[in-house]
Amino acid sequence: MDHFTYYNPTKVEFGVGKESLIGQHLAEARVKKVLLCYGSDRIKRDGLFDVVTKSLAEKNVQFVLCGGIVSNPVISKVREAISLARLHQVDAILSVGGGSVLDSAKAIAAGVPYTGDVWDLFIGKASIDSALPVFDILTLAATGSEMNSGAVITNEDTKEKFAIQSPLTFPKVSIVNPALMKTVSRDYLVYSAADIIAHAIEGYFTAVDQPRFHSRLVEAIINTVIENTEILLANPDNYAARAEFAWASTQALNGLIYSGTAGYSYPNHMIEHALSALFNVPHGAGLSVVIPAWMKWYQDRNPLQFERFAQNIFGLKTAEQGIAALENWFNKIGTPTRLAQLGITEAHLPATIDIVLTNAKWFGLADIYTKDVATTILKSAL
Amino acid sequence: MDHFTYYNPTKVEFGVGKESLIGQHLAEARVKKVLLCYGSDRIKRDGLFDVVTKSLAEKNVQFVLCGGIVSNPVISKVREAISLARLHQVDAILSVGGGSVLDSAKAIAAGVPYTGDVWDLFIGKASIDSALPVFDILTLAATGSEMNSGAVITNEDTKEKFAIQSPLTFPKVSIVNPALMKTVSRDYLVYSAADIIAHAIEGYFTAVDQPRFHSRLVEAIINTVIENTEILLANPDNYAARAEFAWASTQALNGLIYSGTAGYSYPNHMIEHALSALFNVPHGAGLSVVIPAWMKWYQDRNPLQFERFAQNIFGLKTAEQGIAALENWFNKIGTPTRLAQLGITEAHLPATIDIVLTNAKWFGLADIYTKDVATTILKSAL
Numbered sequence: 172m173d174h175f176t177y178y179n180p181t182k183v184e185f186g187v188g189k190e191s192l193i194g195q196h197l198a199e200a201r202v203k204k205v206l207l208c209y210g211s212d213r214i215k216r217d218g219l220f221d222v223v224t225k226s227l228a229e230k231n232v233q234f235v236l237c238g239g240i241v242s243n244p245v246i247s248k249v250r251e252a253i254s255l256a257r258l259h260q261v262d263a264i265l266s267v268g269g270g271s272v273l274d275s276a277k278a279i280a281a282g283v284p285y286t287g288d289v290w291d292l293f294i295g296k297a298s299i300d301s302a303l304p305v306f307d308i309l310t311l312a313a314t315g316s317e318m319n320s321g322a323v324i325t326n327e328d329t330k331e332k333f334a335i336q337s338p339l340t341f342p343k344v345s346i347v348n349p350a351l352m353k354t355v356s357r358d359y360l361v362y363s364a365a366d367i368i369a370h371a372i373e374g375y376f377t378a379v380d381q382p383r384f385h386s387r388l389v390e391a392i393i394n395t396v397i398e399n400t401e402i403l404l405a406n407p408d409n410y411a412a413r414a415e416f417a418w419a420s421t422q423a424l425n426g427l428i429y430s431g432t433a434g435y436s437y438p439n440h441m442i443e444h445a446l447s448a449l450f451n452v453p454h455g456a457g458l459s460v461v462i463p464a465w466m467k468w469y470q471d472r473n474p475l476q477f478e479r480f481a482q483n484i485f486g487l488k489t490a491e492q493g494i495a496a497l498e499n500w501f502n503k504i505g506t507p508t509r510l511a512q513l514g515i516t517e518a519h520l521p522a523t524i525d526i527v528l529t530n531a532k533w534f535g536l537a538d539i540y541t542k543d544v545a546t547t548i549l550k551s552a553l
Numbered sequence: 554m555d556h557f558t559y560y561n562p563t564k565v566e567f568g569v570g571k572e573s574l575i576g577q578h579l580a581e582a583r584v585k586k587v588l589l590c591y592g593s594d595r596i597k598r599d600g601l602f603d604v605v606t607k608s609l610a611e612k613n614v615q616f617v618l619c620g621g622i623v624s625n626p627v628i629s630k631v632r633e634a635i636s637l638a639r640l641h642q643v644d645a646i647l648s649v650g651g652g653s654v655l656d657s658a659k660a661i662a663a664g665v666p667y668t669g670d671v672w673d674l675f676i677g678k679a680s681i682d683s684a685l686p687v688f689d690i691l692t693l694a695a696t697g698s699e700m701n702s703g704a705v706i707t708n709e710d711t712k713e714k715f716a717i718q719s720p721l722t723f724p725k726v727s728i729v730n731p732a733l734m735k736t737v738s739r740d741y742l743v744y745s746a747a748d749i750i751a752h753a754i755e756g757y758f759t760a761v762d763q764p765r766f767h768s769r770l771v772e773a774i775i776n777t778v779i780e781n782t783e784i785l786l787a788n789p790d791n792y793a794a795r796a797e798f799a800w801a802s803t804q805a806l807n808g809l810i811y812s813g814t815a816g817y818s819y820p821n822h823m824i825e826h827a828l829s830a831l832f833n834v835p836h837g838a839g840l841s842v843v844i845p846a847w848m849k850w851y852q853d854r855n856p857l858q859f860e861r862f863a864q865n866i867f868g869l870k871t872a873e874q875g876i877a878a879l880e881n882w883f884n885k886i887g888t889p890t891r892l893a894q895l896g897i898t899e900a901h902l903p904a905t906i907d908i909v910l911t912n913a914k915w916f917g918l919a920d921i922y923t924k925d926v927a928t929t930i931l932k933s934a935l
Contacts, residue, residue, distance in 0.1 A: 174570075176564065176567070182560040183558065183559040184556075185556060186554075191655065349554075384773065385775060391766065395769060411554060414813065418813060430800070
C-alpha cells in the first residue's frame with residue numbers, strides 16, 4: 172500500500188427531513204447570504220424549495236436564486252453565476268440538486284474570489300487559493316460530489332470537459348435525504364448506477380497498487396449498487412434501498428477506496444467525457460456504453476483482477492464471463508451499452524476520438540490511449 | 554438505514570517516514586509547545602524519539618516529556634499529565650505510541666481546560682466544552698483511536714473503565730507509519746487482531762438496523778485482518794500486510810461502519826473492560842476470551858447474521874460453525890480463548906460480574922446483561 176494523506180472534512184447529514192437543518196448549519200458557519208443554485212423548477216413543484224427557504228428564513232439567511240443549471244453543466248453558466256454572486260456579495264454557495272448543480276456550485280465558489288476567468292482554474296493556468304464555503308442538499312445519488320472536492324464542468328466553446336479539485340472545495344455540510352430521491356426517473360436511476368459502478372471500477376482495475384482490502388471495499392460498493400438498483404426498479408419507494416444506494420455512492424468517490432493505491436486513472440470517464448461534451452448524452456448512459464468496451468480492451472493488462480471481479484461480483488469464473496455479465500446487467504436494467512442507442516454512429520467517431528485524445532493529454536494518459544486504442548474501444552461499442 | 558451525521562475531520566498521514574512531518578503539521582496549526590506523551594522508553598531505543606524531536610526542533614516547536622503511560626491507561630496518570638501541561642502551558646498534546654497513549658492524550662487534552670477533576674468528564678458530571686488539539690504518531694494498530702474522538706481510561710480506585718467522546722477530541726493529524734509497527738511483539742499483534750475484529754463485530758451482530766452494505770464493509774475488514782495477521786505471523790517484515798492491517802484497523806472504528814445502524818452496543822467491550830480493569834490483562838487478550846463465549850450466548854438473537862458471518866468469513870454454513878471457526882482461529886494465532894489462560898478462575902467471577910453489572914449500567918445494557926446472563930457468559934469462558 173502506497174503512502175497517502177487522507178483528509179475529508181465534509182459533514183454529512185443523512186436521512187429523512189435533514190434538509191430542514193440547512194438554515195441552522197449556515198447560521199453556525201455565520202453565513203448571512205447564499206447563492207441558491209438549482210437546476211429545473213422541479214424543486215419548486217415538489218416542495219423542497221419551500222422547505223429550504225423556510226429553513227433559511229428561520230435563521231435569517233438571505234438568498235439569491237440561480238436556477239437553470241443543466242446536466243453536463245457548462246462554464247458559461249458558472250461565469251454568469253459568479254457575476255451574480257459578486258453583485259449580491261453572497262458569502263456562501265448553496266447547491267440544491269444533483270452532481271451537476273453541486274459541481275457548478277464548487278466552481279462558482281472557487282471562481283468568485285479569483286480575479287481572472289474561472290476556466291483558468293480548470294486548465295491549470297491558475298490555482299485555487301481561496302473559495303467561498305459550499306453547502307448542499309443532494310437530490311440524486313451518483314457523482315459522489317457531496318463528499319469530495321472535485322467538480323467537472325464542460326466548456327461549450329472548446330468541447331472540453333475538465334475538472335478542478337482543491338481542499339478548499341470540499342462541501343462544508345452535505346445533506347443527503349434518500350427520500351428526496353424517490354422521484355428520480357427510472358432512466359436516471361440506472362444511469363446513476365452505471366456512474367457509481369464506474370467510480371468503483373476505475374481504480375479496481377487500473378490502480379498502480381491495489382490492496383486486497385480496497386478490492387473488498389470496492390466489491391462491497393458494487394454489490395450494494397447492483398442489489399439496490401434491482402430493488403428500486405421493482406419498488407421506487409423502498410427507502411432502505413434508496414439509502415444503501417446513496418451511501419454506497421458517497422463512499423465510491425470520497426477518497427476511501429483511492430487511499431493507498433499509488434494513484435489510478437479514470438479511462439472510462441476520460442472517454443465518456445468526450446461523448447457527453449460532444450453529444451450531451453447523460454454521463455451515466457455514456458459510461459455504461461464505454462465500460463464494457465473498455466473492459467474488453469483492458470482485461471489482458473490485469474487478468475487476475477478481472478477474474479476476481481467475475482467471481483466476487485457475479486459468482487463467475489473468467490474475465491470474459493465477468494465483462495459479459497456486467498454488460499448483460501446494464502442491458503437488463505435498461506442503461507445503454509451501445510453507441511447506437513445514444514444516436515452515435517461510425518460517422519461521429521473521428522470527432523469523438525479527437526476529443527478523447529485531447530482528454531487523454533489532460534488525464535495524463537496519452538501514452539496509453541492513442542488514436543488506435545481509442546478507435547478500437549469506440550468501434551467495439553458501436 | 555437510520556438517519557445519522559457523519560463527521561470525521563482527522564487528517565491521516567499514512568506511510569513510511571511520515572513521522573518526520575509532525576513538526577510541520579504542528580507549525581501549520583501554530584503550536585508552539587507540546588506535551589509529548591509516550592509509554593515506555595522503547596521509542597527512545599528504536600530511534601523514533603530522535604526523529605520526532607528533530608522534526609519538532611526544525612519547526613521551533615518546544616516539548617515537555619510525559620512518559621510512562623501504561624496499557625489500560627489510568628486516570629491518575631492523566632491527572633498528573635494535566636498538571637504538567639498546565640504548569641508548562643503547552644498548547645497541544647502529542648501522542649507517540651499506541652491506543653493507550655493516544656487515549657490518555659485525548660483525556661489530557663480535554664482535562665487541561667476543565668476546572669474540575671477530569672474523571673467528571675467520564676462519568677457525565679461535566680461535558681467537554683473545550684480541549685487542546687491532539688496530534689499523534691501511532692505505533693500500534695488496534696484501537697482505531699487515531700481516527701475517532703473516543704478515549705477509554707481506567708479509574709484504579711473505582712475499577713471503572715469508562716470512555717469520553719467529543720467532536721473536540723478528534724486528533725487533528727494522525728501519523729500512521731506501518732513500518733514503525735514491525736517491532737510489535739507477536740503477542741500484541743494477535744491481541745490487536747482480536748481488538749479490531751471486536752470493533753467490527755460488535756455492530757455486525759447488535760446493530761438495531763444493519764444495512765447489507767455495512768455487513769459487506771465489516772466483512773471486508775474482518776477478512777483483511779485475518780488474512781494479514783497470518784501473513785505477519787509468518788513474516789513480521791511484510792510491509793504490505795502491516796499496511797492493510799493498519800488501515801483496516803482505522804476503518805473499523807472511525808464511524809464508517811456505525812453510520813446508519815441506528816446505534817449498536819459494545820457488549821464484548823463492556824464485559825472485557827471488567828477483566829482489564831480488575832486483572833490488568835491486555836484488552837485484546839480479554840476480548841478474544843469474551844467474544845466466542847458471548848457469540849454462543851447471543852447467536853439466537855440474530856441467527857441470520859450469524860449464518861452470514863459463518864459463510865462470508867469462513868465459508869461455512871451454520872452459526873455454530875462460524876463461532877467455532879473464529880474460536881479456532883484465535884487459538885491458532887495464539888490469543889487466549891479461555892479465562893484460565895488469563896489466570897482468571899471461578900473464584901474471581903463474583904468480583905468480575907460485579908464490575909460487568911456496573912459497566913452494563915454505563916453502557917445502557919443493564920436490561921439485557923443481568924447477573925444471570927453475565928454469569929452464563931463468563932462461566933462458559935472459564
